[in-house]
Amino acid sequence: MITVEQHLERVLAAVRPLAPQRLPLDQAHGCVLAEEVTALLAVPPFDNSAMDGFAVRAADVAAADDGAPVRLRVVGDVPAGSAARPPVEPGTAVRVMTGAPVPPGADAVVPVEHTDQAAGPGQELPAVVEVRRPAAPGAHLRGAGEDVSPGAVVLRAGTPLRARDLSTAASVGHGTLLVHPPVRVGVLSTGSELVPPGQTPGAGQIPDSNHVLVAGMVREAGAVPVLLGAVADDAAALRARLAENLGRVEAVVTTGGVSAGAYDVVKEVLAPLGEVTFDQVAMQPGKPQGFGVLREGAEAGPGAPSDPGLGVPIFCLPGNPVSVFVSFQVFVAPALSRLRALVADAGAPAAAVAATGWRCPPGRRQYMPVVVDGTDDTGALRVRPATAGGSGSHLVASLAQADALAVVDAEVDAVREGDAVRVMMVP
Ligand SMILES: Nc1nc2c(c(=O)[nH]1)N[C@H]1C(S)=C(S)[C@@H](COP(=O)(O)OP(=O)(O)OC[C@H]3O[C@@H](n4cnc5c(N)ncnc54)[C@H](O)[C@@H]3O)O[C@H]1N2
Numbered sequence: 001m002i003t004v005e006q007h008l009e010r011v012l013a014a015v016r017p018l019a020p021q022r023l024p025l026d027q028a029h030g031c032v033l034a035e036e037v038t039a040l041l042a043v044p045p046f047d048n049s050a051m052d053g054f055a056v057r058a059a060d061v062a063a064a065d066d067g068a069p070v071r072l073r074v075v076g077d078v079p080a081g082s083a084a085r086p087p088v089e090p091g092t093a094v095r096v097m098t099g100a101p102v103p104p105g106a107d108a109v110v111p112v113e114h115t116d117q118a119a120g121p122g123q124e125l126p127a128v129v130e131v132r133r134p135a136a137p138g139a140h141l142r143g144a145g146e147d148v149s150p151g152a153v154v155l156r157a158g159t160p161l162r163a164r165d166l167s168t169a170a171s172v173g174h175g176t177l178l179v180h181p182p183v184r185v186g187v188l189s190t191g192s193e194l195v196p197p198g199q200t201p202g203a204g205q206i207p208d209s210n211h212v213l214v215a216g217m218v219r220e221a222g223a224v225p226v227l228l229g230a231v232a233d234d235a236a237a238l239r240a241r242l243a244e245n246l247g248r249v250e251a252v253v254t255t256g257g258v259s260a261g262a263y264d265v266v267k268e269v270l271a272p273l274g275e276v277t278f279d280q281v282a283m284q285p286g287k288p289q290g291f292g293v294l295r296e297g298a299e300a301g302p303g304a305p306s307d308p309g310l311g312v313p314i315f316c317l318p319g320n321p322v323s324v325f326v327s328f329q330v331f332v333a334p335a336l337s338r339l340r341a342l343v344a345d346a347g348a349p350a351a352a353v354a355a356t357g358w359r360c361p362p363g364r365r366q367y368m369p370v371v372v373d374g375t376d377d378t379g380a381l382r383v384r385p386a387t388a389g390g391s392g393s394h395l396v397a398s399l400a401q402a403d404a405l406a407v408v409d410a411e412v413d414a415v416r417e418g419d420a421v422r423v424m425m426v427p
């Protein structure tokens with residue numbers, strides 16, 4: 001048996017960040033930025049109106065009032081996007097829309113509501129506008145560069161790009177960014193007993209819950225699942241499904257077929273394709289684990305894992321669904337973070353206290369799905385097992401209740417009510 005740390009170390013030593021690529025903004029969401037981004041354009045890019053109304057000289061309308069409106073001759077119309085710049089001379093106004101460039105000579109905008117003109121679409125350009133309120137110099141004007149000036153740093157390397165980061169990049173003039181590209185993860189279930197979700201299982205069959213579990217966890221880890229379906233416990237079918245798909249993924253996660261069964265074909269198939277080893281890890285659930293590197297169409301031999309074209313890391317997780325969930329959290333998620341070039345780690349487990357006791361397996365670190373039931377007087381989280389059935393790795397239906405995994409050291413044979421435990425919160 002090896003420890004969780006030994007297995008994780010081996011996994012992380014075999015993966016490194018995908019080489020940066022320049023991608024269009026609409027493909028870069030969730031990717032980690034590989035460059036510092038500076039503004040090419042100012043924001044706003046030019047002086048413009050904050051209101052639909054009339055660009056005026058503030059001095060002209062200083063005394064305007066409902067009882068004594070100021071009449072200005074309208075000498076032009078500037079919708080947003082227009083290149084027109086009709087000058088505003090004393091005694092004149094130019095109609096402007098929100099976002100339209102402020103014409104030369106104007107130093108204020110009077111909103112349409114403060115004039116005799118009707119608001120809304122389809123209004124003809126009037127020859128004369130009556131202004132009924134004064135406007136201070138600068139009123140309703142938005143100055144070029146108010147937010148950022150060209151050359152300002154707007155995004156730092158290492159940022160996982162959110163929607164608003166992409167909008168920032170677009171607003172300062174970028175159409176592409178240098179990013180660590182999306183990590184595509186092949187998701188493959190194995191087992192002759194599996195039927196697709198929603199299909200009534202026949203004798204001895206069960207729904208394939210692992211496929212949607214792994215695909216969803218891949219998404220929650222910021223990577224992109226590539227659904228490779230389920231294969232029966234048949235060596236040729238498994239070999240073919242992997243070989244067909246290796247070229248289009250940066251990692252693979254399989255479930256099932258890694259323990260001691262007579263039909264556990266994952267082990268049998270993987271040796272000739274690459275370098276995958278199968279270990280017993282001192283954890284519960286998740287004891288049998290396979291991990292290694294596959295090379296597309298290549299013979300087995302040492303290489304540089306996760307370099308495009310050189311190798312694809314493969315995680316062969318045990319079939320029991322709770323084992324899949326835990327193994328993904330503990331081994332696959334950190335590896336996907338590294339492939340994405342994320343620097344932030346998951347952080348230390350939080351302090352909690354057991355609201356009820358439970359049994360633990362001898363000699364294996366336990367990852368018990370738990371529900372958080374508030375906090376105690378000291379502020380520690382109160383936790384209890386998510387299922388009345390304890391820590392069985394097949395108790396998948398209760399997994400949805402879990403808020404966290406309680407991590408109990410291998411030497412502990414039972415957690416008693418009131419014991420301190422560490423918990424990892426789960427998505
Ligand atoms: N003789 C031994 N038997 C077992 C050992 C052992 O050391 N010696 N280890 C046990 C442990 S611990 C685990 S965990 C499991 C791992 O089994 P496999 O990875 O070989 O997985 P399977 O046998 O294919 O399936 C196990 C279990 O999970 C169900 N399953 C599989 N795939 C799915 C799926 N896609 N969706 C839902 N459920 C799935 C499957 O029906 C089995 O019930 O081995 C123990 N045995």
Ligand code: MOO
Binds near residue numbers: 284285393
């Ligand atoms: O490792 Mo198995 O996951 O204990 O059931």
